[in-house]
Amino acid sequence: MSEAYDGGAVAALRRIAFLLERAREDTYKVKAFRGAAAAILPMSDDEVAAAVADGTITKLPGVGASSAKVIADAVAGVVPERLAKLEAEHGGPLTTGGADLRARLRGDLHSHSDWSDGGSPIEEMAFTAIELGHDYQVLTDHSPRLKVARGLSAERLARQLDVVDAVNDHLSGTGFTLLKGIEVDILDDGGLDQTDELLARLDVRVASVHSKLAMDAPAMTKRMIGAIRNPRTNVLGHCTGRLVTGNRGTRPGSQFDAEAVFAACVEHDVAVEINARPERRDPPTRLLELARDVGCLFSIDSDAHAPGQLDFLVYGCERAEAAGIDPDRIVNTWPQERLLSWANG
Ligand SMILES: [Zn+2]
Ligand SMILES: [Zn+2]
Numbered sequence: 001m002s003e004a005y006d007g008g009a010v011a012a013l014r015r016i017a018f019l020l021e022r023a024r025e026d027t028y029k030v031k032a033f034r035g036a037a038a039a040i041l042p043m044s045d046d047e048v049a050a051a052v053a054d055g056t057i058t059k060l061p062g063v064g065a066s067s068a069k070v071i072a073d074a075v076a077g078v079v080p081e082r083l084a085k086l087e088a089e090h091g092g093p094l095t096t097g098g099a100d101l102r103a104r105l106r107g108d109l110h111s112h113s114d115w116s117d118g119g120s121p122i123e124e125m126a127f128t129a130i131e132l133g134h135d136y137q138v139l140t141d142h143s144p145r146l147k148v149a150r151g152l153s154a155e156r157l158a159r160q161l162d163v164v165d166a167v168n169d170h171l172s173g174t175g176f177t178l179l180k181g182i183e184v185d186i187l188d189d190g191g192l193d194q195t196d197e198l199l200a201r202l203d204v205r206v207a208s209v210h211s212k213l214a215m216d217a218p219a220m221t222k223r224m225i226g227a228i229r230n231p232r233t234n235v236l237g238h239c240t241g242r243l244v245t246g247n248r249g250t251r252p253g254s255q256f257d258a259e260a261v262f263a264a265c266v267e268h269d270v271a272v273e274i275n276a277r278p279e280r281r282d283p284p285t286r287l288l289e290l291a292r293d294v295g296c297l298f299s300i301d302s303d304a305h306a307p308g309q310l311d312f313l314v315y316g317c318e319r320a321e322a323a324g325i326d327p328d329r330i331v332n333t334w335p336q337e338r339l340l341s342w343a344n345g
Contacts (some may be wrong), residue, residue: 004077005083009074013168017308018308019090020090021308022291024163027306034067035120039063053293069082097317099314099317103315104330105300106134106333106336107138108134109140109301110206111138112141112149112303112304113139113141114147115141120344122139122164122167122178123170125304129310135335136176139206141182145211146193152192177336180203181203182202183206184197184205184208185211186208188212188215189222191228192230205235207237209237215254221260225260228261228270234270236305238282240254240256240282243279244279245278258287262291265297266296269342271321274300275301277312278315288320300332301313
């Protein structure tokens with residue numbers, strides 16, 4: 001006996017993709033379901049049902065055999081087998097801790113769309129952020145120098161800002177805002193990899209080191225403090241750059257004078273990011289506790305590169321709770337107005 005399902009085929013496909021992304025499955029598998037959802041989105045329920053009935057559903061570009069089966073089940077009003085299996089395997093809580101703090105987060109300051117190295121369009125990231133209950137999501141695609149991640153030139157970023165305005169127009173009345181941001185590379189000399197004029201037009205700026213992670217500690221310290229002193233910088237992204245697990249392999253964190261870097265963050269009102277990605281867990285616990293003791297603000301960020309990864313926040317919450325960090329020192333527990341006045345004060 002199959003369980004009844006009335007969510008519709010698009011919702012079933014999106015939920016499957018969400019669960020796969022959240023479980024850090026291969027993006028190739030996920031793309032098939034997201035592509036199929038996009039293919040049938042413009043069709044009416046009757047059109048989809050007719051295409052299932054006459055077998056032309058798999059002729060639609062982007063709809064393969066496994067997506068067609070999901071669509072057929074949803075149209076028939078039964079829970080698609082693939083969905084039921086994924087809900088059972090991956091639908092539960094990601095962690096045992098962090099739930100209380102997670103409930104206090106109002107948004108997320110670090111996420112990527114397919115304009116840089118993310119896997120989904122801007123609006124899909126926004127829809128999922130709404131579904132997760134966020135009041136705001138900051139879109140932070142990469143800056144020009146990060147060519148492997150299709151970092152945005154000044155021209156592309158300027159164009160993206162217009163797209164963000166258009167997305168927000170569509171979402172008016174939802175109470176949700178997609179905020180304008182950037183994950184800007186910290187250059188070797190501590191400068192930021194985007195024009196000051198564009199940085200000034202953004203709501204929130206995350207500054208991160210993505211190159212020459214192994215430079216010697218005095219040079220790295222100087223480089224990081226240079227970025228922290230820049231009045232545009234709001235968040236110091238994944239401060240050590242370490243990778244602890246995952247398909248990109250592992251690498252040790254950068255060496256720098258953490259006490260000096262965190263003291264500069266306090267002085268210049270820059271939040272230290274608690275990067276929630278399981279392969280980063282950055283900063284390491286020793287540094288997280290040091291930043292706590294030095295008096296830093298924090299931002300718990302998903303650094304999502306796909307909609308399902310927006311749910312990673314709870315991993316960061318679990319670590320922040322374990323470190324005993326006061327929720328009021330975590331800037332994304334703040335309402336949007338307070339966040340924006342802090343970021344642009
Ligand atoms: Zn980064
Ligand atoms: Zn990022």
